[in-house]
Amino acid sequence: MTHSKWLFFLGCAIPTRGISYEISARKILTKLNVELIEMPEFNCCGLPLDPINHEAMQILAAKNLALAEQQGLNILTLCPGCASTLKKVNKTLKADPQQKDEINQHLKETGLTYNGTIETKHLLQFLKEDIGLETLKNVITHPLTNLKVAEHNGCHILRPKKIITFDDPEDPQTLKTLIEATGAECLDYTDKTQCCGLPSAAINEKIALQLARDKLNHIKKAGAQALITICPSCHTMYDTNQPRVEKTFDETYRIPILHYPQLLGLAMGLTPQELAFGELRVNPEKITQQLATPTTQKLDVEPPLRPELVSEIEKTITNGKFTKVENFQKEYMLE
Amino acid sequence: MLSKLGEITVMTEISTFNQGKEQPIKASEIDPTFKYELEKLPGAEKIFLCFQCGTCTSDCPIARFSDSYRPRTLIHLAHLGLRDRVLNSDTLWLCSACFTCTDRCPQNVEVDSIIRVFRNLAIEKGYIPQGLRDQTQTLLETGYVSKVPESRIKKRETYGLPPLPKTNPQTIKKILKNIPFFDRINQTTATATLPQPQGDNKNDSQ
Known part of the structure; x- marks a missing residue:
């Protein structure tokens, strides 16, 4: 099994109510030779702010993406909410340079810049695309x-x-x-x-x-x-x-x-x-x-x-x- | 009834009651510019493409169990220019953002985004459900949308999990400072209670 390194994005729901999910996911990922790097800093993905202000959601997500870009690693999440938010914002900002600049203006004071150089995957997509069914079948004992x-x-x-x-x-x-x-x-x-x-x-x-x-x-x-x-x-x-x-x-x-x-x-x-x-x-x-x-x-x-x-x-x-x-x-x- | 107290009205109890649903429309309620305003907002661009087929409502899991939450009706009210009926509606907050409506719309209208735009506008007017306001305050204070209880943090140690990553609430305040509303979120406000619905919350009889 090839070794791979991913940035582990925990989110808010996992620490508050998903401990068994986190424990079991870490266990199987170790067995699959996946190295998880903890985010040194993070904040809520932004999703809960969407009903309040769409731009605020994008700013929070872009901040997380910018922090991950500093690590130079792709993000792996257990929460589909975080995964889809980070994906959505990444996709939107990559396609729209003007919007990207606007969001970066908000981030400016913190010294962070969003560039759109990394991807986000949820565990399910990761298992399907990066581990693959064949590898998975081989570890079933x-x-x-x-x-x-x-x-x-x-x-x-x-x-x-x-x-x-x-x-x-x-x-x-x-x-x-x-x-x-x-x-x-x-x-x-x-x-x-x-x-x-x-x-x-x-x-x-x-x-x-x-x-x-x-x-x-x-x-x-x-x-x-x-x-x-x-x-x-x-x-x-x-x-x-x-x-x-x-x-x-x-x-x-x-x-x-x-x-x-x-x-x-x-x-x-x-x-x-x-x-x-x-x-x-x-x-x-x-x-x-x-x-x-x-x-x-x-x-x-x-x-x-x-x-x-x-x-x-x-x-x-x-x-x-x-x-x-x-x-x-x-x-x-x-x- | 719902009243604005101070700058922000916090809705403590959200019913599924659609205010004024049964009442005839008065000409004074109609704002013909509303739909054109919406059309310019990101997410609501395709509002004119809706031809009221009702696929969104018939596929909506919330509508199955609510007598009043109807995405099609909300869009129809917007088409008619009934700004206040849309934005003051408490049913607006029932959508669980499952995106079924958006995926199944034959006209590719992003129904979920339109509902989100309505919510953003309602917030601009100063209406916010209590739960959402609490979440936002927690987010601004801690970086997490819900407080991670001390017991959970201890449990992480017991299980040998790595400590929770640091958040930086100060930077969150910095990056959101130019967004309207966030400077108002911490204002002390009174709360308003909405009336209880009559004959809602029907039981599913399957």
Whole structure:
């Protein structure tokens, strides 16, 4: 496997709610001989400022790109939001020198200049284009046969199609192929490219929860044992908030939600402990036990929710509406 | 109802209620220049290409669960010149930016960008949802859009993860100083609460 060096762009969502994603991704990337260089300095990619002022979003993104250019390395991110923002701004500014100059005027005082010399890739695109399916298949030592999972791509990795060009937003194949490489079966289900709803949760939580329920219903119907995500926000919606969806709509799912690197890690022979399975809210015991058992014997009993988490969830489910991000964080990230 | 208090009105509770949806249009509400103004703004250039087919609304995941958020309607209101109905609308903030509308529009209208332009204009007028304002303040103070809790930073150490990269909030303030609104974001303002909707949040009956 060829050695490659990438600048690792963490973003805001990974440190606040994606620790298991980060841990498992770092583990598999090390195994794939990828060296991650930490950004010496960074700030929010800019995406959350887009509704406030489009130019402010571009300035923040350009600052990050300028910082990365100083390192002379391409960016690798785990968050599709960061990846698409950095890509979008890079593409726009490269095509429009006048706009590039304007943005550089804003950056001037900090001594930074955006030149447009580097690229950004999300983990998924990186695995597809830079690692490749063949290399990936060679590192699979523990194929996950007998495991039936469903995929959830999320929005920013697929759309808008003129920015994200590596997959078909109406019939995405990348994640599916990568899942199948691990030996697991990837099931089809209704509305699989539908949004998780998290961005709307801070505005109207009922809509977001209904979207999550819709997705979980479809996955349950398809008979998936787990849902595989590649976005920290989608993961928060389906894993962290799954008990909330269950409670609000009187449903039972208990569907484990794994980050793709966790699934790949298992197939590479890493243990659930190494892949931070303990950080998942919905107990993944059912699948880890099944994988540990060589036969196709299935567990009959639903594993209970972790008791320490149940009380936390009880505490956070309130009838009131949350209005502040602070509360939103408390309720949705369960500190 | 929504009232402007001070320079910035912070919307503490966003319903899915579309203000004035049922009310007849008065001639005094119409601003015929609005659409031409929009056409010049980056992102909204193609607003005239919209022929109101409704693909955006029928594919919108938010519209599925909301009785009032309708991207097509917002564009129609803009075509009609109903500036205030668009910019004061609280449903404007429900879009989750999934880009489905943009990808599927038969006229290649960038619907998501138009919604973003509406939001930018609403902010210029001084209307901002509480959550967005909090996020922006956190960003200006810390460089992160949400505060990374102390417990998470400790957990990183436990797992042997590298420390979080440094941010430089001072430079963020510097690079954003010429952008309107950011000088106003920290102003002490009162808040306004929007009325609760009637008969919204329908349950999905599948």
